[in-house]
Amino acid sequence: MPDQLIGSLVSTIIHFNSCSITVSIWSILIASILFGILLSGNYFFFNKFREARMRTHSQDCLKARKLYIRREKSTQRNEGQRKKSITLSSKWTRTISNSPKSTRKVESEVLSIAGSTYCQDEIVSVMASGSPLQERNLEERIDRPMTEEEFMLSMKKVIEFITDNYRNPEKFPVSPETRPNDIFNQLPQKAPENPEKFDLVWNDFHEIIMRGCIQWQHPRFHAFFPCGRSYPDILAETLISSLGTVGITWAANPAITELDASMVNWLGRALGIPETFLFRGLDTCQSEGGGWLADTASDAIFCAIMAARHCKVEEELSKMSELEEDENMTASNRHTSKKHDRRAEIISKLVAYGSFEHHSSFEKACKMACVCCHPVEVYEDDDWGMRREVVEEAMEEDVKRGLIPFYLHIALGTTSTASSDHLAELTPMKEKYGVWIHVDAAYAGSAWVVEKYRNNAGIEHADSININLHKFFLTSASVTPFWTRHQKKYKDFFRVDPAYLKKKNGGNDLRNWGVQLTRRFKALKVYMLLRVYGINGMRAYVERMIGMTEYMESLLIKLPNIRKFGQTNYGLFCVQYHEEGMSEEQVNATTSHLCEFINNSHKMFFTHSNVRGHDIIRVAVTLERSTKKDVEKSVDLFSQLVDEFKKKKADDGNFLKTESSSSSIDSLVNEEYTVIDDPSHSVAV
Ligand code: PLP
Numbered sequence: 001m002p003d004q005l006i007g008s009l010v011s012t013i014i015h016f017n018s019c020s021i022t023v024s025i026w027s028i029l030i031a032s033i034l035f036g037i038l039l040s041g042n043y044f045f046f047n048k049f050r051e052a053r054m055r056t057h058s059q060d061c062l063k064a065r066k067l068y069i070r071r072e073k074s075t076q077r078n079e080g081q082r083k084k085s086i087t088l089s090s091k092w093t094r095t096i097s098n099s100p101k102s103t104r105k106v107e108s109e110v111l112s113i114a115g116s117t118y119c120q121d122e123i124v125s126v127m128a129s130g131s132p133l134q135e136r137n138l139e140e141r142i143d144r145p146m147t148e149e150e151f152m153l154s155m156k157k158v159i160e161f162i163t164d165n166y167r168n169p170e171k172f173p174v175s176p177e178t179r180p181n182d183i184f185n186q187l188p189q190k191a192p193e194n195p196e197k198f199d200l201v202w203n204d205f206h207e208i209i210m211r212g213c214i215q216w217q218h219p220r221f222h223a224f225f226p227c228g229r230s231y232p233d234i235l236a237e238t239l240i241s242s243l244g245t246v247g248i249t250w251a252a253n254p255a256i257t258e259l260d261a262s263m264v265n266w267l268g269r270a271l272g273i274p275e276t277f278l279f280r281g282l283d284t285c286q287s288e289g290g291g292w293l294a295d296t297a298s299d300a301i302f303c304a305i306m307a308a309r310h311c312k313v314e315e316e317l318s319k320m321s322e323l324e325e326d327e328n329m330t331a332s333n334r335h336t337s338k339k340h341d342r343r344a345e346i347i348s349k350l351v352a353y354g355s356f357e358h359h360s361s362f363e364k365a366c367k368m369a370c371v372c373c374h375p376v377e378v379y380e381d382d383d384w385g386m387r388r389e390v391v392e393e394a395m396e397e398d399v400k401r402g403l404i405p406f407y408l409h410i411a412l413g414t415t416s417t418a419s420s421d422h423l424a425e426l427t428p429m430k431e432k433y434g435v436w437i438h439v440d441a442a443y444a445g446s447a448w449v450v451e452k453y454r455n456n457a458g459i460e461h462a463d464s465i466n467i468n469l470h471k472f473f474l475t476s477a478s479v480t481p482f483w484t485r486h487q488k489k490y491k492d493f494f495r496v497d498p499a500y501l502k503k504k505n506g507g508n509d510l511r512n513w514g515v516q517l518t519r520r521f522k523a524l525k526v527y528m529l530l531r532v533y534g535i536n537g538m539r540a541y542v543e544r545m546i547g548m549t550e551y552m553e554s555l556l557i558k559l560p561n562i563r564k565f566g567q568t569n570y571g572l573f574c575v576q577y578h579e580e581g582m583s584e585e586q587v588n589a590t591t592s593h594l595c596e597f598i599n600n601s602h603k604m605f606f607t608h609s610n611v612r613g614h615d616i617i618r619v620a621v622t623l624e625r626s627t628k629k630d631v632e633k634s635v636d637l638f639s640q641l642v643d644e645f646k647k648k649k650a651d652d653g654n655f656l657k658t659e660s661s662s663s664s665i666d667s668l669v670n671e672e673y674t675v676i677d678d679p680s681h682s683v684a685v
Contacts, residue, residue: 250507259523277483300466308436310493354409386421413444418569424458446472
């Protein structure tokens with residue numbers, strides 16, 4: 001056959017040369033047919049060979065599986081039988097490990113398949129049986145408080161509870177009728193001496209703990225913000241606890257550290273964070289941009305303030321050449337140095353700027369950092385967003401007093417109304433006053449997954465950014481990605497190198513990114529969520545939730561005596577109660593009491609807030625699977641409760657005469673913030 005093939009090819013060439021085109025075409029055709037037959041023959045034999053291999057493979061699987069089942073089941077039989085089947089299965093394992101290399105590869109696969117098939121079978125059979133397990137005596141239970149079988153049966157209960165909670169989110173009342181200390185007083189004064197069966201614990205979980213839980217995942221829960229929950233997040237949480245591992249350093253668990261960095265980039269790109277804030281290049285430590293998954297926005301804000309404080313202090317110290325540190329300076333006498341004294345003096349003059357609408361975590365972080373906090377006014381005309389003129393004026397005044405501006409806090413999505421500061425016009429403050437700009441987009445940042453909600457022009461000029469995934473990103477508390485454009489300067493502040501952590505390995509140790517040493521495997525939650533939902537799944541969720549809130553708003557503001565306050569931002573709107581002829585004070589008092597009245601009904605749940613003297617009720621749709629029907633039900637109920645409230649108000653003149661609320665930052669303004677006359681006394685507020 002090859003001779004014919006070559007012959008025909010030769011003749012093709014000859015004929016081609018003599019320009020006999022017809023003959024050449026015939027020759028090419030014949031040659032191709034012969035070549036095709038040859039190929040398909042090979043393919044047929046190859047398939048036969050593969051089939052034979054597969055058959056052996058699946059037989060091996062069955063064999064392995066049987067042995068595994070027998071071996072594991074025997075743990076419940078007598079010792080003799082157990083040993084026998086272990087010998088049997090290890091003999092088989094030995095046989096395969098002596099096989100030629102290629103079969104060994106197949107066999108290792110077989111073993112893993114057999115193992116997992118076995119686990120699957122066992123879980124299914126243990127879970128399906130639900131039968132009470134063999135009683136174990138106290139010594140055995142102290143020795144091993146929970147066996148694998150007990151765990152599987154308990155987990156079954158937990159899984160059933162979770163899925164039932166998803167299917168019947170209204171099973172428990174949205175808020176319980178508990179009073180302060182009710183739960184504490186139902187619990188024993190101390191933990192049990194001896195192991196208790198999970199059934200008992202489970203019972204008390206329902207009877208005591210669940211009865212004291214506000215159901216954030218209830219369709220009538222319209223308070224705070226959507227609080228993340230999703231199946232992939234639940235799966236990741238289970239795995240995180242099961243792995244029992246922490247990411248102290250890169251070497252302590254490279255997967256925790258590197259998944260963290262990777263998720264900082266994944267999230268950054270999904271939410272449109274500029275590339276300068278992301279890890280770039282192959283070495284995460286060498287990149288100027290980067291970040292970490294902090295726990296809460298409060299942690300992230302505190303870290304940003306501390307890093308900013310450090311940068312400003314170093315900058316001020318570097319202006320003083322006479323303060324070169326003495327070479328003989330040691331850790332024990334450094335606090336007596338000139339530089340140390342000067343550092344304390346600089347810190348006492350540092351001022352951080354924000355607005356009265358900013359979250360209390362900003363104020364708290366300033367307190368912890370021992371720096372002045374200077375909140376500025378915001379106005380209704382600007383949708384309660386901070387403007388450049390007011391900030392500039394405040395900075396100018398403080399500089400004249402000898403103070404040093406060092407940090408500007410900008411909120412994109414404030415807590416009360418989800419309004420945003422005017423970022424683009426505020427960023428020039430960075431150059432003018434040398435301040436570190438931190439963007440707190442705790443709630444709103446998640447909505448940036450949908451491009452049309454990226455109301456963040458100028459973000460590229462910020463120094464750091466934080467977003468809470470545990471608000472609007474289907475992640476349970478708490479995960480807060482933090483990004484900065486100044487990885488080296490930032491980490492400089494947090495780096496402390498004791499011998500037991502110091503070993504250089506080139507890894508991006510998470511310990512240098514903040515206060516904590518021990519790190520949970522939070523990145524796994526993000527990884528699983530983003531893979532199971534995909535960015536499009538997250539976009540669909542955000543759009544749906546914002547759509548539901550807008551639908552609720554369209555119905556709610558049609559109700560008599562309900563008027564909208566401010567704008568609707570990122571799936572949050574606010575309302576007030578008003579009647580013809582009511583003064584603003586009366587509107588405030590009635591709105592505040594209406595919110596309390598509704599919450600005390602335990603049928604719905606809202607948050608009250610106060611924006612520069614205006615009492616409001618915030619409204620958000622929070623349950624991931626909320627439908628239009630759910631929203632309509634909420635609006636009907638709200639309307640009924642408003643009617644009841646009005647009736648009660650009309651019947652009882654004293655009804656509204658309880659104490660009225662006020663925001664904490666307001667109460668502080670007169671006492672502590674405004675007057676910073678004497679710089680030497682202007683330390684922490
Ligand atoms: N920043 C803003 C704008 C917030 O709304 C909140 C919480 O509601 C926080 C910060 C604090 O978040 P965390 O509870 O994660 O510290």
